[in-house]
Amino acid sequence: MKTLTKLAGAAALGALMAGGAMAEGLYTPNLAYRTGPFAATGIPLMNGQKDYMELMNARDGGIGGIAIDFDECETGYSTEKGVECYEKTKGKAIVTQPWSTGITLQVLPKTNVDEIPILAPGYGFSPMADGKVFQWAFNIPLSYWDGASILIKYLGSQGDLSGKKIAFLHLDHPFGKEPLPYLEAAAEAQGFELVPIPVGLKEMQNQSAQWLQIRRERPDYVIMWGWGAMNAGAITEAVKTKFPMENMLGVWWAGHDADLKIVGDAGKGYKSVSWSFPNPEAPIMADLQKYVVEPGKTLSNAEEMSGVFYSRGLVISMVLGEGIRVAQEHAGKAEISPADLRWGLENLDITEERLEELGMTGMVPPFSTSCNNHTGHSGGWILEWDGEKFVKASDLIMPDSDMIAPLEEKAAMDYAEANQPWPVNEECGG
The missing domain is CATH 3.40.50.2300 (Response regulator)
Structure with a gap:
């Protein structure tokens, strides 16, 4: 029944867009690092992220009938360049993906003013899990x-x-x-x-x-x-x-x-x-071959695509894609705002059932987020x-x-007090 409900929601959203002209696209820039001393690890991650969005656009016509503009701004993992990329892209972006704990820490104080969600999957400042204090930051699905x-x-x-x-x-x-x-x-x-x-x-x-x-x-x-x-x-x-x-x-x-x-x-x-694992038998891998690899839209190769980091890149863009989808369904429109996306990212429910629908069974543990839980704390494998x-x-x-939650709460409040005035969402429950 849940599957039918989700499919019906997606169909309704698609119908909403069918009557009008295709929008320009949702701008979801990635602060990439394909160069510099961290390039060896950055390249497969960026390739996986990019290929997931290429798949969404080629196979599904985007998300909710609207194309994803997945641009990259090269930082070389430099904090200074990362902040420059953030300032350059924030004007029309619905999200920022800093790709460095250093960049994340520099951008974090700007979020309350710019009101653009930070999506930092598996990195960044661990107390960002506290959505009551860090209303615009997400380190889904696990913190450091x-x-x-x-x-x-x-x-x-x-x-x-x-x-x-x-x-x-x-x-x-x-x-x-x-x-x-x-x-x-x-x-x-x-x-x-x-x-x-x-x-x-x-x-x-x-x-x-x-x-x-x-x-x-x-x-x-x-x-x-x-x-x-x-x-x-x-x-x-x-x-x-x-x-x-x-x-x-x-x-x-x-x-x-x-x-x-x-x-x-x-x-x-x-x-x-x-918190991710490659599954070469997953249906999404066959779809990537058909819609992205064969048409020559990938920068990756077969060896890289079988590895942990490429697979993690797919999972990261899936998290963003699901945040967009949930936000669209809640807002009743495809062209969502950064505030809409924030709602989507804090109302994720990535169940085993949903992973099967996405063709990504076994590639990430199930998790869910909430107003107060901006991480999900999914668990991980060794x-x-x-x-x-x-x-x-x-x-x-x-x-x-039991041990982490009090550390998160104290560190989050210490951060807020040290950066006054810092807005706290008192309506966000435990």
Whole structure:
């Protein structure tokens, strides 16, 4: 019955548009980084995002009968260039996709004035989960604190962490520092020692000093919060120093197939938490081949399309696409405003049933959002490198919401107080 209701809603929306001329298109710019030290990880993500919207336009005539204008503004992952891209695109955009925690933090204070939703799937400032305080920001479907929590829960399932030592190898950047509040709280609560080891932007490809420290510290585990060139550098150093790969785990941005292919079999056992997973048998992959690949509309290739990051790009644009669809149905119009999209993004219900309708079964865990929950906290899988590809090494693990929620609420209110006047939506319930 729910399926019929959704299909009826889509049909009604299509009929609404059928009588008039096709609109110019919904402008959903992406602050991309196909160049610079993070390009190796950025390119497959951007390709997946772009191809999903290409599919929507070619197969479905857009979303709700209106084309998606999925433009890219190149930042090179530079915060300064990212802010320039935001200012350049915000005039007609219904969303901004910053693609960097640093850029997100710079844009965040502007959202209450510009009233354009930030969509930062799986990145950005973790307390953005609090929709009461961050009314225009979304880090769907998992925050960095969620990811750190899942990694700690997984390690805890392997044995008591009390008295253990965990090295936290992280990019010395807002992205890399983001999980520290949760990890420090978890270390105190569970009795393990946390050893932060920062990696500067200029040290990403030469981490000899960091791995010398790891050899001296002799940690039980290494959690890697890496990105771009840092990932390959860390993985090759780990292999070279004979660190047991089964005891090395990364955030979802440190689970890139191409980084592990550099070491191949020597990387067996390395793990990464992930809120997405490629499914080559999913119907959407056949549709992409027919409507995007064969007509020559993709910048990707078969090897990349089978990987974790391309698949994640598809999921990210699906989240945006579903936000648009829900907003259109609620507003009763196809040409939605940024405020309409905000409503759509905080009223998502991505069920198993909906994923099947989208042809994306198994590619992301189910989740839902609300006025107060701008993340969804979907849970994640632990993926393991088998020498050739990533495979699932766990069932879905849910984050420790009992520990995270108070941290989110306090950090959100601290942010609001430090950035007064900051509007808070008191009508947004718990």
